Amino acid sequence: MKRFPLKALAGAVLATAAMGAAQAADVTLRYTHFWPSASRVHTEVFEAWAKSIEQASDGRIRVQVFPAQTLAKADGSYQATVNGVADIVSTAQGYTAGRFPLSQIVEFPGMGETSLQSGCILQSLYDKGMLDKEYADSKVLYMFTTGPGVLHTRDKSIPNPDALKGLRMRNPAAIAGQVLQKAGARNVSMPAPEAYESMQRGVIDGTAFPWEAMQVFRLNELASHHTHVPVYSTVFVTAMNKRTYDRLPDDLKKVIDDHSGAKWQQRAAAVFDALDVEGRQAAEKAGNEIIVVDDPMKDAAWGPLLQSVVDDYLGGLKKQNLPGEDVYKAALEAKSSCPATAG
Structure with a gap:
């Protein structure tokens, strides 16, 4: 029978115990x-x-x-x-809905130009x-x-808010939902992964989505009209x-x-x-219509609508005794120090 020194045996037992402790951790x-x-x-x-x-x-x-x-x-x-x-x-x-009302201030139209800037603010x-x-x-x-969410429709051009009347649009979030509702669209709520099948089947006519999501969820395959007016960020x-x-x-x-x-x-x-860049490039390559609204908060057609959504949301927070104005002010201050591009 082979004998092991007690010291070596004790060392082996300790090593085994240490291994067991590591596995347990x-x-x-x-x-x-x-x-x-x-x-x-x-x-x-x-x-x-x-x-x-x-x-x-x-x-x-x-x-x-x-x-x-x-x-x-x-x-x-x-x-x-x-x-x-x-x-x-x-x-x-x-x-x-309603669980993160102050966080969603960062979703306001025009709050951030890019995901980098909006995310930095948040x-x-x-x-x-x-x-x-x-x-x-x-x-x-x-x-x-995300970067700014803009409008995408399957069959109809959206040159101004009036063109949204009666359309069934996926509602991605509280702020975008208010924009769509005030413009006369019919809001349809659903998680992002369900948007492709819903647009394919005609359950919705379009959606508000960042260009990134159009690429990720393959909606560029279905939508042929895009209006680049930033109505929210998720x-x-x-x-x-x-x-x-x-x-x-x-x-x-x-x-x-x-x-x-x-x-x-x-x-x-x-x-x-x-992905925002890739999503927009895919739409351009497909020859889709892309309407670009420069400076939307000051645009004659879109500005009053977007500002009314901001004002209504802040008013709703005030009624709930939430410090919406303080958070909004802090968000605008953060925007001035948060870059839109890296470097």
């Missing part, structure tokens, strides 16, 4: 979002974030990314994360603590936005279940914290802004 995080798995938003933002987390934690954190609503439906994904069905979510605040407001109460039930990692949050975060050891909390804030807002913005 491993964490798997379920990350849900609604973008298609083939989209660059999925691969270059969310999967890139997941891989970076895994590398920074030396494999102690694993992230399983569930795209295309496979873990939770888009309009219920934030609550699913709060409830622990998912550990992390990237979603649009507009999917839960992240700045959060970093200043002006939006804290809206996210008290989650651990916010970073904020981001605001997004990447948030984590608070209990999941609180259970992490301090060194792994630091890994999550290091993957939060402006750096990842900017990473997302770079993808969204690049």
